[in-house]
Amino acid sequence: MKSYGYVLFYSTSAALRTEKVAKILNIPVKLVSVPRQLGSDCGVCIQFDTAYEEGIRELLESKRIEYSRIHI
Amino acid sequence: MIYLDNSATSFPKPETVGQAMLNFINNIGANPGRSGHVLSIEAAKVVYYAREEIAELFGVSDPLRVVFSSNATESINMVIKGMCKPGDHVLVSPMEHNAVMRCLENCRSHDVSFSVLPSNDEGMVLVDKMAEAILPNTVLIIVNHVSNVSGLIQPIREIGKTAKELNIPFLIDAAQSAGVFDINMETDNIDLVAFTGHKALYGPQGTGGLVIADEFSHDRIAPLKYGGTGSKSECEVQPSFLPDKFESGTQNAVGIAGLLEGVKYIKKIGLDNIRAKEKELAKRLYEGLSSIPGIKIYSKNNENYASTIPFTIDSITTSEISDILNEKYGVLCRAGLHCSPGAHSKIGTYPDGTARLSPGWFTTQEEIDKTIEAIKEMVNGS
Numbered sequence: 001m002k003s004y005g006y007v008l009f010y011s012t013s014a015a016l017r018t019e020k021v022a023k024i025l026n027i028p029v030k031l032v033s034v035p036r037q038l039g040s041d042c043g044v045c046i047q048f049d050t051a052y053e054e055g056i057r058e059l060l061e062s063k064r065i066e067y068s069r070i071h072i
Numbered sequence: 073m074i075y076l077d078n079s080a081t082s083f084p085k086p087e088t089v090g091q092a093m094l095n096f097i098n099n100i101g102a103n104p105g106r107s108g109h110v111l112s113i114e115a116a117k118v119v120y121y122a123r124e125e126i127a128e129l130f131g132v133s134d135p136l137r138v139v140f141s142s143n144a145t146e147s148i149n150m151v152i153k154g155m156c157k158p159g160d161h162v163l164v165s166p167m168e169h170n171a172v173m174r175c176l177e178n179c180r181s182h183d184v185s186f187s188v189l190p191s192n193d194e195g196m197v198l199v200d201k202m203a204e205a206i207l208p209n210t211v212l213i214i215v216n217h218v219s220n221v222s223g224l225i226q227p228i229r230e231i232g233k234t235a236k237e238l239n240i241p242f243l244i245d246a247a248q249s250a251g252v253f254d255i256n257m258e259t260d261n262i263d264l265v266a267f268t269g270h271k272a273l274y275g276p277q278g279t280g281g282l283v284i285a286d287e288f289s290h291d292r293i294a295p296l297k298y299g300g301t302g303s304k305s306e307c308e309v310q311p312s313f314l315p316d317k318f319e320s321g322t323q324n325a326v327g328i329a330g331l332l333e334g335v336k337y338i339k340k341i342g343l344d345n346i347r348a349k350e351k352e353l354a355k356r357l358y359e360g361l362s363s364i365p366g367i368k369i370y371s372k373n374n375e376n377y378a379s380t381i382p383f384t385i386d387s388i389t390t391s392e393i394s395d396i397l398n399e400k401y402g403v404l405c406r407a408g409l410h411c412s413p414g415a416h417s418k419i420g421t422y423p424d425g426t427a428r429l430s431p432g433w434f435t436t437q438e439e440i441d442k443t444i445e446a447i448k449e450m451v452n453g454s
């Protein structure tokens with residue numbers, strides 16, 4: 001069964017940028033509303049398959065995208 | 073009607089510009105980045121796509137380094153007011169618009185000084201003399217890429233290279249050039265670009281922005297405005313990340329939706345094609361006007377000039393020229409000083425100014441020919 005992780009952002013712009021870059025890098029992600037239990041920073045977050053956690057972290061690092069936290 | 077005032081604002085716009093704005097207002101309408109619902113995300117996407125297109129246009133890899141504002145003027149204010157501290161000094165070209173000059177004049181009262189870069193008679197910055205003008209407290213160099221007064225094109229690549237060697241941040245005012253001339257902030261060593269959306273980017277009025285180079289630290293610029301950004305709402309301190317740091321208050325998303333289409337349109341046509349067509353029109357206009365007795369043209373028909381044609385006629389004042397062209401011939405142009413008294417002084421047309429004809433992408437050869445005929449008739453009749 002797939003398990004999901006979430007990247008929470010301060011701003012929607014950063015979430016949209018992450019979605020776009022992930023698509024280019026072939027990392028499957030989805031822009032979703034922040035799950036209630038994770039609280040709300042900007043309303044939307046990036047959902048990813050935990051199998052891609054490393055790729056996601058690398059992406060955020062290399063593109064210097066500001067995010068609030070990663071929830072696994 | 074023949075619209076030859078594209079340097080003031082482009083008209084008409086590509087059809088898709090108005091359509092996108094109508095679609096936004098009727099079908100999207102929400103506040104970008106403020107909420108998590110589908111319409112807010114839709115709105116945020118439109119704004120984000122516009123950032124992407126504009127980042128690519130200026131050779132910047134991170135779209136979040138495109139900060140939206142209401143126009144070039146606001147962006148220029150953001151940089152000058154945000155960077156200059158008491159005791160600092162700024163260098164400018166002699167061809168600056170009041171967007172730069174009034175802001176600098178105002179900053180004098182905060183003990184910010186400025187001086188003008190060495191230039192030739194036409195106002196072109198002398199790159200090899202730049203270093204001599206630098207003071208120990210110079211913190212910024214500002215150059216108007218393409219003059220709204222004469223169409224003079226500044227050698228921004230060479231200026232950028234020298235500014236980099238001198239380690240001084242370099243801002244260009246791309247109000248007239250963005251959308252016509254290639255600007256690559258990385259290879260041209262430009263730290264900051266102030267652009268306006270309503271001229272050669274073919275967007276609506278009230279759009280514009282500041283683009284911050286990938287390697288330029290925005291910590292050097294304090295925000296001009298503070299307020300809500302939709303991000304970090306729990307925090308009463310202004311966010312420090314881009315673009316939110318500089319984008320307080322609800323953005324002009326309707327306008328940005330239009331700007332996005334304008335930018336897509338010019339990219340589809342290709343800047344080189346736009347440039348070639350406008351230059352061809354300007355050449356025709358230049359040659360046609362040159363043969364009229366008593367007329368004086370203040371641009372040159374060479375590669376140092378864009379398609380703006382400023383002129384005067386011995387026997388008719390500039391305001392009369394524009395009135396007669398408007399009323400009798402339906403030719404719309406702008407007379408006077410074009411918000412740039414310093415640039416007019418430099419080319420010798422202060423205080424009377426000039427009449428300015430500025431073709432755009434949608435101008436036709438036939439319109440140019442009619443305009444030449446109208447001016448001939450006007451001169452003969454005077």
Ligand SMILES: Cc1ncc(COP(=O)(O)O)c(C=O)c1O
Pocket residue numbers: 079080143144145146169171216218219220245247248268269280411
């Ligand atoms: C060279 C130049 N700088 C700045 C501006 C100001 O543009 P805006 O009025 O869109 O801020 C203009 C246009 O009027 C211009 O031609």
